[in-house]
Amino acid sequence: MKKEIFLCSISNVSSGGCSEDCSYCTQSAKYDTGVARYKYKEPAQVIKEAKELKKYGMVGFCLVTSGRGLDDKKCEYISSLAKEIKKEISDIHLIACCGRADLDKLKALKQSGIDSYNHNLETSQSFFSQICTTHTWEERFETCENALRADLGLCSGGIFGLGEGWNHRIELLKALRELSPHSMPINFFIPNPALPIKQKKMSVEEALECITLSREYLPNARLMIAGGREVVFGEDQKSMFSSGIDAIVLGNYLTTAGESPKRDLDMLESYGLSIVEAKKGVSMLEGYGLKVAKECRE
Template sequence: MDKGIFLCSISNVSSGNCSEDCGYCTQSSHYHADIEKYKFKDADIVLKEARLLKEYGALGFCLVTAGRGLDDKKCEYIAKIAKMIKDDGLDLHIIACCGRADLDSLVYLKKNGVDSYNHNLETSKNFFPNICTTHPWNERFETCENALSAGLGLCSGGIFGLGESWGDRIELLKALQILSPHSTPINFFIQNPALPIKQQTLSREEALECVVLAREFLPKVRLMIAGGREVVFGRDQKALFDCGIDAVVLGNYLTAKGDAPQTDVDMIKSYGLSIASVCH
C-alpha cells in the first residue's frame, strides 16, 4: 500500500561557531564561511516555523544545534522547544539533532516531547579521519546507540561525494544496517569556497547509484533525500523516487536555502505520488 512521501523540515536553532573541523560543514569556526551565526533562536520563531511547515504537510520537525554535543543548556533549550510544539497540538514528530549525547540527556529529551534523535555517521569509519580530526567516528556510532537505548527513534545517514570510495559507501551502509535506524538521510556534498573539501558535485548518475545502493542495504528504512538534491537533480527529481526515496527534507537546510515548500509539494504530486499523512 502506498503510504505517501514523508515530509520532514529542519530548524537551525543554533547556528555557526562550531569548534569541530568537519570539512564538509560551513558551521565550523575553522573555515569562516559566510553564514548567519546565533546562539539560540527565539522559541516563538521556532514555533511559527513549525506551524507554517505543518500547513505544507510536514510530519517531522528537526531541531538542530551547531557544536560537538548536547550540553545542559542545549538540553534544556531543546526540551523547552519540543514541549512548546507538543503543547501547541501540531502533532509533529519532533527530532533533535545536537551532536554527541549521553544516555541521561537523551532520556530527558524523550520525557519532554522529543520523539527521535538524528546523528549521522556521515561516512565509513576508515574514511572519517579524512574529513574530521576533532572527534572520532566511534563517538557518532555510540551516540546513535544511546538514542536507541533511551527509547528514541533513530535517524542516521551520511554524505556522499566527499572523496570516499564505493567501498567506503558500502561500509557506511553496513554500519547503518547494524543500527537499524527508522530513517536514513542521504546527502550529496556541494562544494563551498570556504571549505577544505574540493570534490566536484556528484553526477546525477552516480548520485542515483548511491540511492539504489542505500535502498539495497536498507530495504525497510525511510530513505530521505536531503542536502544537495536540488543542485544535483534540479527540478527533474522523479528518478529519486523511482529508486526508492520515500521521504524528503522540505524547505531550507542548515545554512543553505531549499526550494519553496509548495514547489516541492507540487513537484511530488506531479509524479503521481501522494504526501504521507501519518508518521508510520
C-alpha cells in the same frame, strides 16, 4: 496505490561557530563560510516556522543545533522548546539533532517530547579521519546507540561525495544496517570554495547509485533526500523516487535555502506521488507505519 512521501523540515535553532573541523560543514568556525551565527532561537519563532510548514503537510520537524554535542544548557533549551512545541502542535514528530549525546541527556529529551534523535555517521569508519580530526567516528556510533537505548527513534545517515570510494560507502551502509535507523538522511556534498574538500558536484547517475545501494542495505528505513537534492538533480528529480527515496526535506536546509514548499508539493503531485498525512495526536513513527529500530533488529 500511490507511493507516499514523508515530509520533514529543519529548524536551525542554533547556528554556526562550531569548534569542530568537519571538512564538509559550513557551520565549522574553522572555515570562513559566512553562515549566520546565533545561539538559541526564540521558541515563538520556532513554533511559527513549524505551524507554517505544517500547512504544507510537514510531519517531521527537526531542531538542529551546531556544535560538538548536547551539554546541560543545550539539553535544557531543547527540552523546554520541545514541551512548548508539543503544547501547541500535537500531530508532529519531533526530532532533535544536537551532536554527541550521553544516555541521560537523551532520556531527558525523550521525556520532554522529543520522538527521535538525528545523528549521522556521515561516512565510513575507515574514511572518517580524512574528513574530521576533532572527534571520532566511534563517538558518532556510540551516540546513535545511546539514542536507541533511550528509546528514541533513530535517524542516521551520511553524506556522499567527499572523495570516499564505493568500498567506504558500503562500509558506511553496513554500519548503518547494524543500527537499523527508522530513517536515513542522504546528503550529497555541495562544493563550496571556503571548505577544504575540493570535490566536484556528484553526477546524477552516481547519486542514483548511492540511493539504490542505500535502499538495498536498509530496506526498512525511510530514505530521506536532504542536502544536495537541488544541486545534484536540478529540476528533474523523479528518478530519485523510483530509486528508493521516500522522504524529502521541505523548506530550507541548515545553511542553504531549499525549494519553496509549494513548488515541492507541485513536483510530487506531477510525479504521481502523495504525501504521508499527519494524524491527530500521533507523533511516534509507529503511527505512520514505520518500524522502530528494536523491531527491525529482531
